[in-house]
Amino acid sequence: MPSEVLPLIIKALIVIGAVMTMAGYAVLMERKIAGWIQGRPGPNRTQIPILGSIPVIGTFLTRLGVFQPAADGLKFLFKEDALPGHVNKFYYVLAPMIAFVPAMATMTVLPFGQYTGADGVTVPIVLANLDIGILFILAVSSLGVYGIILGGWAANSKYPFLGGIRASAQMISYELAMALSILPVFMWFGGTLNLHAVVQGQYQVWTIFAQPVSALIFLVALFAETNRLPFDMPESETDLVAGYNTEYGAFKFGLFFVAEYTHIIIGSGVFVALFLGGWTLPFVPIPDGIAGAIISIGIFLAKVFALVFFFMWIRWTLPRFRYDQVMNLGWKKLLPLAIANLVVYAIIIALIENLG
Amino acid sequence: MSEGEKDKRVPIYVDGQEVLVAPGTNLVEAAALAGKEVPHYCYHPKLSVVGNCRMCLIEMGTPGRDRATGEPLLNDDGSPKIMWVPRPVIGCATTASPGMHVRTDSPIVKECREGVMEFLLVNHPLDCPICDQAGECRLQEFATDYGRGYSRFIEEKNVKPKRTRIGPRVMLDDERCILCSRCIRFTEEFAEEPVLGFTDRGSYTTLTTFPGKELAHNYSLNTVDICPVGALTSTDFRFKMRVWFLKETDSIDTESSVGCNTVVGSREGKIHRITPRRNDLVNDTWMPDSGRALYKMTEGDDRVLNYAIDGKPCSPDEAFSLAATLLNNPDVAIVGSGRLSLEEQFLLTRIRARIPGPTPSYLVARTGQGDGKLLSADRNPNVRGALLTGLIEDLPAKELTPLGRLVNEGTVRTILVVGEDLSAAGLTRDQLKRVSVIYIGSHHNETSSLAKIEIPLLTVFEKAGTFVNQQFRVQKFAQAIPGPKGVLFGLSNFTRLLALLPGGETLAPGVSAAWEQMAREVPELEGWTFGGISSTGRVVSDARFAHLPFIETAGLHFEPKSAVAAEA
């Protein structure tokens, strides 16, 4: 047993480490992009003693803000972890963990590369290659909302409570549209729910071109699910101070924060896998062996970060929707559209299969 | 003004507005009655009229009469025809006559004022930034109100002596002088010690002291008050504070029983100067120099600042409860002070009423040479108040010999002293050591150093109240500055002590509450209230004290009764 478990644990730790780092740098990226869009340089002061004082590179890295996430993380760690007197202590402490764990757990079934061994068999690089991968992702990632609701409720204060309520309503509304929007994708690829199979199926045509409406609905729902602007109702700084995490600080706030960015990264990963061809490039074969694996991971990450950039670009472009507009859009526009989309593609696929 | 005098008033017309004035009123005052300001420099209501500044030029006219018949000349509409004097006249030296018409803001008058202002400013140094008069300077005020607003003078200005010390308390800046001669007339007419005069001629005319003389008499600072510009300034107040910062509080000069009305100028709890306040029934517009330095007592190092028992600071409550215990004995004597306010003296009599036993009470006399003006022989401001409230029955003596005797006999073992030094009043250290002294006072002295209990007292500037002056005039003073930190407000010392004595009564520590009691208990003050006393004071009946040989001699607005009786 240990011989099987140990490599898995090591792999899991590597992945967690990588995702955490990516989340940290996603924060930096967000701040940099916000800065550039607003005509500012963004974080450009934080320095690490030795690395930062290397003449040209050190200055460049400092200007780029590369050391900022480390400083942010340390700050979250060393800040006084205040526990307000009026909160429900158990749930208050539990909430950030509940928000954080599902965000990390979805990572297990998301394939992010492929490895073709000497035997010619192509396997996905993934912690657990589940056949019902997407179902797992949808199920587990929607657990994250419990962290937000719980945090909002346990804080025992008006704004967090409103934030939590909004989060629950918003999540439920958009999960429907989200799930319905990706059903045609899996129907398109022969009914499999395995993400690896879906990626392999997009070798020639990305799903986004085959099913643009599905992609659009999924993308919008993804924004809503990750609480990103223009759908960040739960936080809504202008009317709710900081929404569900108003009463949180220090490391517990950090967990919420990292969970949010992890959600974005995972969500982007799922979108890339489902609609943007995953780690493949059209008409370019991926070589065998380790090199191929690395290339495929690189391609995947590049696409993910492009999408993460898009997330941020949208955030600093659009204003926040009003809450009733969010609900309207979810229930009255996206849900009917997703159902119609499903029906249309069901008919098209049936036609193709029967005629072809 | 009696009915008869009222009947004699004559109607004049100031800018067409009818106003009734007493005969002999000059036109500056008459215009003021009509609410019109006639600017003036040399004219002063309490000095003779010289008419040399020419600032009060106005137009004047009388109803015309036909020379042949003596019939009044009439206009076409039937109104009397006014024969205007063809050139302006000075208002200060022109007295009102019936039916006279005056114009105070006609074009000619305005032009005259502009011209006079321009001439006055020709050689004025314009050092307002360093001039103490700035802010209360007639030259500044009239230049803005009536001046032309710019200067046409491009020649060099005259140079005259500046920063001249013409007396121990007065500085002279000749460049600022506008030669109104008010100060010269004052020293001649009121102070009766002429030391000032003009030398040289024309624009070189210079104010100076007579050779070998200096402006040193006890009324010298009044010249500073009446100087309309900054030529004469007070050495004491020089460069201390700009006048526009000063909060002005009505007060009373406590140096003698004249009770000169004063204005205390203070800023943020610090007194900077004392100036006289006009009261035509007491001090006109004057006051002695000596009374102007009294504010320095608020800042002395020897102030009593702590409630103390045996010299150790304690809380007010501790001091009062011990004092109440000591006073609740038949062997107590009270020594009050003629410097206490009427209210404090009254509350002392209330305290005395609660003490078992005979409780002999005394006051300490303070006397000096009266100067026949505004400094009387009795240097206590409020001996008559003590008589009025019944604190004492007879005029006080300088020495407390009877009290010393009681102490020697052992009949008095506790003395409540308020604001006096018993050592100075003839009690020896041995005698003081034999008794328990409760000292309520503003300053430390030998008595306080031997006292069992020390209770700080507010000075006249730190409390409100009333004094009764030599004319039996009850005069109010207001609180100018807050008391030292930790000293109880107003009459609290007395009301708290009163509350702790047997059958204790509770009184608010304010002046009005004390007056409500006084109106009930002092026959002469029946129906009086503190608020009802006007700023010029109110005379109380002295019938009860007609037999007492008061020591004051005649002074400004004061004639002693005994002297009148002796002459008669």
Place this chain on the structure above:
Amino acid sequence: MATKVLERKPLSLAERSYLPQIVGGLKITMRNMLKPPVTLEYPDERPEIPVGYRGVPTLVRDPNGREKCVSCQLCEFVCPPKAIRITPGEIPEDAETAHVEKAPKEFEINMLRCIYCGLCQEVCPEEAIFLQDIYSVTGYTREEFAFKKEKLYELGGTLPDKHFKWDKKKAAEEHGNPHH
């Protein structure tokens, strides 16, 4: 006022979908992202102080080194937040500037109170107080922010003088229009 009712045009399908608007917005932000930042990186780069800037109030000396303030206390009077506190003093009679007679013994501006309104400069009859170009005031204690006379003169330095009012006065005293 007459009310004009404007007919609101019905939105087209594209407008209702909101997508073209989003694309338009994205274009704008992308253009902004590619422009260089307009930030002034403060402690490294300093702003150029425009003429007439109202910085920290300071006291100045005239070109002959005489302190210009005569402690007339007009600034103290006019100061809206009551930040200025002057203790006037007399110049001794044997001093070189004895003819000025008056100078501040102590001059204090509490920079925690100062609102940089410039009324003190405007009101000063001796042109002794100026709001110059110092804009950054820092310190660790409240006391440090009560600028005393020495500090105010140190900050103010010397400014050119157009009038030399007191020098002319002295000249007139020495060989002007004497009456003796």
